[in-house]
Amino acid sequence: MSAAVPTQTQALLVELLTEELPPKALDRLGKAFSEGIRKILAQHHLLAEGCGAVDFATPRRLAVRFDAVLERAPDQSFTEKLMPARIGLDDSGAATPALTKKLTSKGLGHLSVGDLVTESDGKQDYLYARGMAAGKLLSEGLQEALDHAIGSLPIPKVMRYQLADGVTSVKFVRPAHRLVVLWGDTIVPARALGLTSGRRTLGHRFMSEGDIEITTAASYEQQLAAQGKVVASFDGRRGLIREQLLTRAADVGATIGEGAEVDALLDEVTALVEHPTVYAGQFDEQFLAVPQECLILTMRLNQKYFPLFEPDSGKLTHRFLIVSNMQVDDPSNIIEGNERVVRPRLADARFFFETDLKTPLPDRVVGLASSVYHNKxxxxxxxxxxxxxxxxxxxxxxxxxxxxxxxxxxxxxADLSSSMVGEFPELQGIMGAYYAAxxxxxxxxxxxxxxxxxxxxxxxxxxxxxxxxxxxxxxxxxxxxxxxxxxxxxxxxxxxxxxxxxxxxxxxxxxxxxxxxxxxxxxxxxxxxxxxxxxxxxxxxxxxxxxxxxxxxxxxxxxxxxxxxAGEADRNVIDAVLALAPPLHQVQARIQACSAFAGRPEAVSLAAANKRIANLLKKAESAPGEVDAEHLQEPAERALADTIATLAPQARAQFEQGEFAASLATMAGARDAVDAFFKDVMVMAENPAVRANRLALLASLHRLMNQVADISRLAQ
Incomplete structure (x- = not known):
């Protein structure tokens, strides 16, 4: 009988405070950290039914909070397969040294032979230990979960650093400084990367009130926001930034654009700030004479700015948005500082462009001889x-x-040798087009x-x-x-x-x-x-x-x-068409035609017959020749020959005109003759001439039926 299931649950918080984490990997690291801990806690049945989880990731922390976590997991029944009974028991039925050693290694040394059961696995009798194992304590499971989560993080590049003792060194993505583990308002003892768990963390580097003592796991997010000026949720911070960007852009009658590049930049700036505030800046309009792709790339890539565009034309304006990590009453210094920083970047882009224009594109071609494409x-x-x-x-x-x-x-x-592409390889082709124009x-x-x-x-x-x-x-x-x-x-x-x-x-x-x-x-x-x-x-x-x-x-x-x-049509239809390796531009039309044919009542019979014909032709002693009318003996084979002669010209003409559906529909008219042939005619006749003639007849039918697709594949 199982022990009582623990009922007390509280929220669990785990936070690892670090130095600045790699921005492009932050979201992935946060989700992996959360999932790594969840996986092990779930394995040990420490998460209550319906327990939800919220992951947090900021430039300086990875954290997760679970809503309902047990202090101790319920006792779990177990079955442990030990060893064959003939090895574990001696002639008197007592435990052998091998069994005693096995029980000890499994942590079951307290069990006697009488506590074990013997069952057959179908080949021989085996000894099994069965019973109830005490549920894992949260402190035990959490330590294992923490070790697993840290060890399995998708770290782009590991660094080794020395701990405060001056002797021990550890490896992690960035140096870690604090570990917070709270179950409700109670600190759960745990260790990681030389740190011991507590409840104190840090907020924003400049706007925080100082050290923050987390009261309970449930209050973590609110305390970080109020006392630490940190928006802990990556997704929440991303949404907040996007909302501010759209509002600021609308204020000046512009847009931030759209597409993968905008989304990637939004992800990156989300990983760079803890308290996002968006400000608007501008640059000298004379720089707009430079191809806008150059200006957009330098602002996004080098400065992490969001260029602004005219809503209707999509043309770049001389304005941009800055996602700052500081909220101040007077942002003029922040705005002016960023405008001052972007100016030389834009000036460089203009210099590269104007310099490149001095060398005609054809004159650059010969220089490509000194650039290796591949050594072979x-x-x-x-x-x-x-x-x-x-x-x-x-x-x-x-x-x-x-x-x-x-x-x-x-x-x-030719633009590969240009200064602009040398600085921004992403502009290959784009700059070449500008220079060619x-x-x-x-x-x-x-x-x-x-x-x-x-x-x-x-x-x-x-x-x-x-x-x-x-x-x-x-x-x-x-x-x-x-x-x-x-x-x-x-x-x-x-x-x-x-x-x-x-x-x-x-x-x-x-x-x-x-x-x-x-x-x-x-x-x-x-x-x-x-x-x-x-x-x-x-x-x-x-x-x-x-x-x-x-x-x-x-x-x-x-x-x-x-x-x-795959997914656009039936797999057998796709295989039937591609089996013939048709011209690539005909594939779609042939698939449509074959799909329509597959829905006809004649399709099943003709596909099966086609498959049978293919198997017979494989067994032929030699390549089939021409059909000889004098060797057509049975009425059914003469009828099939007449049907082929009647249908072939029309089916071929339709095929050559690209009317694939019509060609297949024409050949569907051969079903009755084909069915009668296989019902009444012995293909592999004893007479070699008759047999060869019947195979030739089937070969002509096979070629005609398989102009559009290998119809036999529809029978698979």
Whole structure:
């Protein structure tokens, strides 16, 4: 019978006070610290049912509070498998030394043989110890939880530091100075990183009233806010900052913008302040002559400011917002100080831009010969020449002037030697586009340079974006063939050269070329993937690219497409279409057609028949030849031959016109003849000529049915 379950619960607080934590990792560290402690307390049944948790993370602390924690866990029943009975008991049934040693090692030395039970595991009798184990005390479980949480934190870089005794050293993300552990209003004894638990913590470095003595676990957040001027919750602080940013921006008729960059900056500043207050600053409007991407990046990256934009046009204004860690009555010194700090940054950006403009973009290309792309693939200049050749090949497929595409490829990487990109690598392509425009390059070339680093194409290709698309394709194909060809294919989660991303980008280009009308669904030859990959492989020096590379990449691309399509259609339909490795721009249309066919009443029968045909053809002694009408003996096989002859011209014509659904619907008319054939005809006849003729008949049917997809896959 189990012991009484403890009922007294109180809130539990654990706080680790440190020096400034890495801002980009703070939110992750806070959640991991909370989860690490929760996991172990839950394992020991110290959390009451429905117990909630709140995690806290500020630049100088990681903390968590649980609503309802037991002082001692309920007693727990246990079953411990010990050893085979023949080893644990001697002939008289007494414990052997081996059993005694085992019980002692398990902390069960107080048990006798009479306390054990013998049960069979299906092979032999085993000895088991069963009973009730005393519930873990909170102080014991908490220490284990604290050790686990600290030891399993996703620390980006560990540092070793010496403790106050001048002898002992510990490793942690940053030096830790205080440990607070309270259950209700009671200190729970615990140790971590050379610290002993207490109830005193610190607030804001400058605005706090001094040391803060936390009264109870439940009062932690309120006391830090009131006495320490610290907003302890990361999410709460983030929400407060965002609200202030939006209000301040609206006050001056502007916006902070949107997107991943804004969210990332918001996360970072949340991790830099404990008491956020937003102030507005401005800079000289003359700096707006510099490309706004340069100014935005330097303010966000270097100063952690939020640039402000015109609501309608999205154009950068000369104002910005500062997230300060201080709230003061007169913020003029803070604002003026930040305006003074940002001025030289913006001046540097202007200097880089104006200096770069003095060297035409084409003159920078030759300098790429001294920049190594990869030691096995040569310089960046050599890569540019390869991409240029592939671009010309792709351009010819669409009637685009190869010289125009080649020009875009030639200039695409020229900005890598510019001062601006040297300072801000994130501006690759963007600055090249500005410099190309300043040099008077054609608009489509400028656009191609700017768009080359897009992850994927999201809009139908137009005349204005065709050059961009050509360069986009050429660069990704060259990357795939080159990197894969020297043995650096992705493995597991590792893909340092972004080949998966390149493959998906290439797929998107085919889709948008189709959407823009440059690739017709009926066109199976323009920009054929295998030919494109071979053309790219041909741009490398002999012996650089491993044999079989293009075939491996082609399979890789179709596998990426398979993963991308998962969830958009039935898996069997996707497999049926991709089994034929069709032109990439036809995949979506074929899937739609195959999905419609799969819903027809004839689909199940024809898919099963197709699978049967495939198995029979695998067993054929030789490749099937042409059907000989003189060897058609049975009425059912003659009927099938007549059906094929009737349906084939229409089905082929529909397929060639890209009418995949219609082609499959036409072939659905063969069901009755196919069913009758397999019912009445023995395919593997004894007469070799008859058998070969029947296999030839089935082979012709198989080719006709599988023009759009491998229909047999629908029967899986």
């Amino acid at each position: 693939l040569g310089s960046v200049f050599e890569r540019v020449e390869r991409v240029r050749r592939v671009s010309r090949h792709v351009a010819e497929q669409f009637g685009l002037n190869p010289a125009r595409a080649g020009r875009a490829a030639l200039l695409a990487k 300043a040099d008077g390059e054609p608009e489509d070339v400028v656009r191609a340079i700017r768009d080359q680093y897009l992850i994927r194409l999201d809009a139908p290709v137009t005349d204005a974006t065709l050059t961009s698309t050509v360069l986009f394709i050429a660069e990704r194909v060259e990357t795939l063939v080159g990197i894969w060809g020297i043995g650096l294919a992705p493995t597991g989660e590792r893909d340092p050269f972004g080949l998966r991303r390149a493959a998906l980008g290439l797929i998107s280009a085919y889709e948008q070329l189709r959407a823009g009308g440059y690739l017709k669904v009926s066109d199976s030859n323009t920009l054929a993937l295998d030919t494109l990959l071979e053309a790219a492989a041909g741009t490398f020096k002999r012996g650089v690219i491993a044999g079989g590379t293009t075939q491996e990449i082609e399979a890789f691309i179709y596998e990426r497409y398979r993963n991308q399509l």
